[in-house]
Amino acid sequence: MSAAILALITGAVIGLALGALGGGGSVLAVPALIYLLGFPPVAAATASLVIVTVTSATALFAHARDGHVVWRTGLLFAATGIGPAMLGGALAGRLPPAVLTVAFAAVAAAAAIRMLKPRNSSAGTIRVRPGRAAAAGAGLGAVTGVLGVGGGFLAVPALVNVLGMRMRAAVGTSLLVITVNSLAALAMRAGTADGLDWAVIGPFAGAAILGAWDGKRLSAKLSGHTLQRAFALVLLAVAGGMLLDAVV
Numbered sequence: 001m002s003a004a005i006l007a008l009i010t011g012a013v014i015g016l017a018l019g020a021l022g023g024g025g026s027v028l029a030v031p032a033l034i035y036l037l038g039f040p041p042v043a044a045a046t047a048s049l050v051i052v053t054v055t056s057a058t059a060l061f062a063h064a065r066d067g068h069v070v071w072r073t074g075l076l077f078a079a080t081g082i083g084p085a086m087l088g089g090a091l092a093g094r095l096p097p098a099v100l101t102v103a104f105a106a107v108a109a110a111a112a113i114r115m116l117k118p119r120n121s122s123a124g125t126i127r128v129r130p131g132r133a134a135a136a137g138a139g140l141g142a143v144t145g146v147l148g149v150g151g152g153f154l155a156v157p158a159l160v161n162v163l164g165m166r167m168r169a170a171v172g173t174s175l176l177v178i179t180v181n182s183l184a185a186l187a188m189r190a191g192t193a194d195g196l197d198w199a200v201i202g203p204f205a206g207a208a209i210l211g212a213w214d215g216k217r218l219s220a221k222l223s224g225h226t227l228q229r230a231f232a233l234v235l236l237a238v239a240g241g242m243l244l245d246a247v248v
Contacts (some may be wrong), residue, residue, distance in 0.1 A: 006036050006129055007200045011207030018052070018178075018208070018209070019059045019215020021156065021231045023172060027108055027238055029204075037200055041097045045147075046189045047196055051205045056175045059212040063172030066220075070165065073133055074173040077155065078183040080134040080182035081141025085181045089188030090146020097147070098246050104147050105243040111157045112235035136162050137177070144181040145188065171219060178222060 010032045016030060030049055032046035063069055092100065113148045143154060155177045159170035221226060 003037055003197075003200050004203050007204040008207045010036060012211040014051070014054050014210025015208035015213075016215040016218070017060075017178035018055050018175070019217075019236065020219045021215070021227055021234075027104075030104075031238065031242060039197070039199075042102070043196055044092070046091070046186070047201050047204075047215070049182045049186045050201060051197075051208055052150050054180060054205050055208040055212050056178040056182065058209045059216060060172070060175035060179055061135075061173060064214040068168055068172030070173045071176070073159070073163065074176035076133045076247060077137035077140065077173075077177045077219060078161075080137035080179065081144065081181050082184045084138050084142035085184040086141045086147040086188045089185045090145075093144050100147060101242055101246040102211040105239040105246065107143060107147070107154065108154065108235045108242070109239035111154050112232040112239065113127075113230035114157045114161055115235070116229065117161075139179065141181050141184065145185045146193070149244065153180060167225070168219070171227065193222065 010029075014028050014032070029048040030044050031046055032041040034041060039047060060069065138156060140154050153172035156167075156170050159165040159166055159173055165173065
């Protein structure tokens with residue numbers, strides 16, 4: 001199968017995840033770019049951020065149009081995460097690939113387990129505290145910069161479990177956080193963009209954008225609980241695969 005066809009198929013799946021789940025795109029994009037399309041790890045992280053930035057911005061528009069974005073909380077998350085994302089991006093180049101892979105798998109697994117835990121039925125009424133939102137946003141930005149991911153697979157659990165946001169609103173709001181954090185991380189990875197295979201990245205991103213629109217429609221047909229469990233199971237599968245690759 002040609003690289004262009006693989007890029008189209010994988011991009012569509014990742015766009016579907018971003019549109020429906022508000023995250024999970026980059027956590028799937030990095031392994032796909034490395035193992036299916038032959039990108040080196042550093043180039044894969046940079047290409048992933050390019051793809052996820054344009055895809056999440058597209059999906060954000062669709063969710064905002066339906067009123068599923070909590071702008072104040074999302075912007076606070078994004079603003080406090082910009083600096084840590086840039087610092088993390090600078091640090092990432094100094095860490096061994098195996099360390100990044102294990103850290104990537106551990107963080108994804110922890111987020112998935114948190115999402116699978118039963119929630120209090122009154123969680124949707126918890127008042128959002130600016131200090132808590134700022135601290136969570138800063139931590140998310142740091143992880144985004146170091147691991148080269150958009151951060152939606154962490155933003156959704158944080159918005160749901162830490163801030164008490166309902167799943168559908170968390171999905172839309174996380175896309176705002178992903179877009180801003182990815183742009184900040186890309187700013188620190190500009191030097192790694194040289195030599196990227198844009199003939200693969202272009203179809204990948206285009207298919208992801210189209211997939212995001214389908215994912216948005218899918219999210220309207222499924223319950224928040226179903227989306228949450230699907231999100232967590234995808235994270236666990238990816239985390240297990242990455243960890244096996246790092247230790248075997």
